[in-house]
Amino acid sequence: MDGSSGERRLAGDADSPADGSTALVSTSRELEDVSFGAVVDTAADSRVLWATPDGLEVVGRGVAARLTASGPGRFDRIRTRAARAFDGLEHDGPRVARPRAFGGFSFHDGHESGALWAGFDAAAFVVPQILVVRHDEGTWLTAVADDEDAAADRLGRWDDRLADLPTMRPSGTGPGVASTRRTTSREDWTEQVETALERIDRGDLTKVVLAQSLSVDLDGSVDVPETLERLRRRYPNCYRFLIGHETGRTFFGAPPERLVAKRGTRVETEALAGSVPRGETPEADEAYADEMRDSDKVRREHGLVAEAIRAQLEPFARDLTVDDRTIRRLANIQHLQTPIEATLEGDRHVLELVEALHPTPAVGGVPPAAAWETIRDAETFDRGWYAAPIGWFDAVGDGEFAVGLRSGIATDETVTLFAGSGIVADSDPDEEWDEVQLKFRPILDELGGR
């Protein structure tokens, strides 16, 4: 943080401004290029990185406003607090460089940030003091502060600071993996899957996504921005995110799955569920894809997700289109994907859609209550923010959220990874085990020092 102004904290149960302050002011300037990793690499303060497959990249530092909430009303409370934080906001710059609140939610609303997730509340967003945004419209630096002079001053100081940073930064190699520890043994996993299958057999449950975590001790410090840069090269059609907390913990990942994107009344989402590996040859690749398309089990698993998203979105929509299923190919895995688009009936905040959609049965299950109960009974680790909505929203309630998959939480020399898979009737515990291991690979490979 540059220390010239305090943060505005909007938390607790009172919805009055915490500091009685006036509106936020923001100002932008176009930049020559800058290395995004370099902007967030050594920060000990709050830092965020957000990048989408369509090429938007944003990094942020410091806290102009912090919004936190807990419990079942957390989506609503964040919205109320955001309205106060953004009330009267004056932005001098292009739309792409406007202030946005970045952050996310925990998977469960009853989340309490224990040791692993220290600093990560059940809902937490920051409006950064400094944003660097890159899109087709160029690269922009934005400063946010409590008044015009402070914003202009911050902009000037960061412009000078960025001029000293490299425009290219080597993406390096991973620190190397010293050892890994599982929270779920193979025996425990088999038992968890079999218990879920019994519930499915009894008719209490149709689908549940069970997960595992893998704790990785490294040979040296992890550089999360560098790791994300390497993930960008291997997984260019995935999101990338980093949420770095002052506690020194950083949640990061390269998820393939969009939860929702909203601009005005246009909404885009997708069902992404069903997985097979990549083949060694184009023929083997296609054979796996065919196997997935033809599998009754995968079709059921996927269909439940598409149907739940359609049903959740319908009450908000004037029209809604469920497109044809396609195969989504990532470097190490293939998924079944159904794009879903809608036009909203009226003016909505993206967080209303996030609340309606989370968790989709791609990460939760059907029916939701029985799936949540099964997850709580089965899992021996704290999901925290894994598989939960991660993204941003702006002053008018537009925004974009990914599902926090293919993710991990890092401290200096450890990273805890998370991955899961959908269990439906006919699931085989051994095949589901293999699928989970495949989903650990993207980050594990980049940590391994290949």
Ligand SMILES: C=C(O[C@H]1C=CC=C(C(=O)O)[C@@H]1O)C(=O)O
């Ligand atoms: C739960 C995860 O993946 C979800 C997304 C795509 C495919 C999935 C599957 O085939 O089970 C999962 O629903 C994860 O990556 O941890």
